[in-house]
Amino acid sequence: MAAYLSRNDRIKTELDRDGRRERRFYLLFSILAFIPGSFVLWEMHYELWNIIGSVASHSPDRAVTQAIRMCPLYLVGAALILFLIYTNGAYRAKNEKARRAKWMAGGIVMIVLGVIIAAYVAIGVLLGEYGRLIEGFITPLFPLDTLLAGVVFIGIGFLSIRYSKVLDKKHSKLPYVNDRGLFGWRLFTFGLFRALSLLVAMCGFAASVWGIFVLDLSHGYLMYSIVLWLNFFTAFAMYFAYKFIFCETKEESRGSASIKLGCIFLIVNIVLFALYMLSVQLWNEAPNVTAFALMPADFTASMNIFAVFYGLNNILAPIFAIVRGLIMEKNNR
Amino acid sequence: MFKRIVSMAVICALAISMLAGCAKKTVSYKEHLGDYVKTMDYHDGFTILQLTDIHWHGGTQIGDEDYGSERYLRKVINEAVAHAGKIDLIEITGDTFMLANKAAVRSFVDFMTATKIPYAIIWGNHDRECTYNPNWISKQFLGAPYSLYTEVDNDDVHERSNYVINLQNPDGSTAWQITNLDSGASYREGAADFDLTYDYLRDDQFEWMTAEHDAVGKDVPVICYYHIAQADYDLGWDAIQAGVSGYRSKFFNFEGFAPSKFAPRTEDICLKNNVKAVFIGHDHADDWTFTTPNGVTFGMGVKSGFELYYANVPLGRAEANFDYSEEFALIGASLVTLDNASGGYTLEHLYLNERDEGDFVMWVEY
Secondary structure: OHHHHOHHHEHHHHOOHHHHHHHHHHHHHHHHHHHHHHHHHHHHHHHHHHHHHHHHOOOHHHHHHHHHHHHHHHHHHHHHHHHHHHHHHHHOOOOHHHHHHHHHHHHHHHHHHHHHHHHHHHHHHHHOOOOOOEOOOOOOOOEHHHHHHHHHHHHHHHHHHHHHHHHHHOOOOOOOOOOOOOOHHHHHHHHHHHHHHHHHHHHHHHHHHHHHHHOOOOOOOHHHHHHHHHHHHHHHHHHHHHHHHHOOEOHHHHHHHHHHHHHHHHHHHHHHHHHHHHHHHHOOOHHHHHOHHHOHHHHHHOEOHHHHHHHHHHHHHHHHHHHHHHHHHHHHO | OHHHHHHHHHHHHHHHHHHHHHOOOOEOHHHOHHHHEEEEEOOOOEEEEEEEOOOEOOOOOOOOOOOOHHHHHHHHHHHHHHHHOOOOEEEEEOOOEOOOOHHHHHHHHHHHHHHOOOEEEEOOOOOOOOOOOHHHHHHHHHOOOOEOOOOOOOEOOOOOOOEEEEEEOOOOOEEEEEEEOOOOOEEOOOOOOOEOEEOOOOHHHHHHHHHHHHHHOOOOOEEEEOOOOOHHHHHHHHHHHOOOOOOEEEOOEOOOOOOOOOOOOOHHHHHHOOEEEEEEOOOOOEOOEEEOOOOOEEEEOOEOOOOOOOOEEOOOOHHHOOOOOOOEEOOEEEEEEEOOOOOOEEEEEEEEEOOOOOOEEEEEEO
């Protein structure tokens, strides 16, 4: 444990003052994209269940009607996730050219998405698809907020392109990652799992913030509520640990860090999941009474989706981390 | 460090387990029977319009003048007022909201307030599956103008929207009792259940209902509203399909009924409490209604609006038991008129479809 918590194992110890400032800049961008992205994703998954409900009950026309109106929301979510991905990709680029290319490509896509979102909402309002510029449903400012987000994305896109040109002249002080890249089945497996973990982490973050406001404790069931909240929170905490501990550790210490982080989260998550199952077993009414707002999928689909989805994610992710750490350790020898 | 973290996890687990005892104590309904009661003045010809499964949410155009749910509902209510002369009470039998947010709820409260008609809302399986605390939505309707909603917090009656509306004669006696029950959302037997079943009415709700009925007199006729079908609907359908005599039925059944596998048969409880009719929602593609040989009617409301899904009625449905000459969408409302205080009432279903060439409006009496 001490190995990766030691300051000497942190990447930032290799950086000079400019490099550290650049690193903070990237991490700030990650946070700026992650937080609003989480809430948009959370709202999207509510809207998505309405659409799934219409399709499942043989009313695709209702689903289409809703999807057309919600399209800007989905695009805002996609743009924020994309921003998170390309800034992360640029941060962990394997060479200078790749870093510049990621800023450039990301910037172009952000401009395109921003224009589509802003135009979609503007045309939607003009054609009457949206009753007013501020309808107030979905979010208090919808659809104006998505239009403004589109404008912000256009600005971010131009800044990204500009930054890629700045990197031409002023070389980045951040280290390059010695990543061989993922291909074939490894790309599919790890890429899919990493993307899924990111989405679950974002939902976990939004749910743990929302949970403070929407968990109904007026009827008791405190243990159930706390355990449920912790299950959401650890989904986010695991990703946080991955990004800010594992990814910020020097290459040679990562294997050990991954094993230890994996072990800690595996134990914590098994305990939490067992407590969750125990609390539902003891108070089977608790999800109905307290947690309606946090598990729309369970109530829409009449399936115990939460337990399976979060349980699997929270237990499988640490197992992956341990296996990955063992492989890294073996390769280091 | 590793051991320290594991120890902390174990300590946290123990602390959480100890918090298990922190559930609130419940209030006994027996000592608070009056807290579940709202009253209205009764007159012969008292009209109750049932709206159900509105699924009001921000994903579609609630407020759009050309399309929205708000405009459709206003049309339904106006049509009912034109047909009956006056609507005395609107019963909203669940799934008014689904995956909605606070703005959607507030807009619905504003809409209902603008009708200036007293209304009683009960919860379906989707109403609290939204981006707000379930307690919050209760408070919105507890304090809203014209809303008769009431609930007793932390009582020992299953779920929340259990309350009665006593329709009173000028002398203060009760002519009819309207009983609203909360049929819950979903139910799981245990943590390992992957498939959830729908929730069901519990014995404590029937005991409470009986106590409220006893308090106004055993002869007072009752109409009951809740959301999810109990076992009676399947049993009634099966009996009629098997040709058992003494039943009568009308209207449409496109999707069957979706009772919980634990749902009880309630006819005996209805007979014990002089329940003349039970009306529910939940199944959007059904408004099938039947009367048992013992005279208890079990009806389904007509879905009020087009959100989520609804049925399109083709010609020639055998179970309808009435003639209709064109296809239409199974959306609208249902209307109960209380003819007298002896338990007589009339039930009509309204089918209202908006069409470019002019709205389709059809009233069918049960």
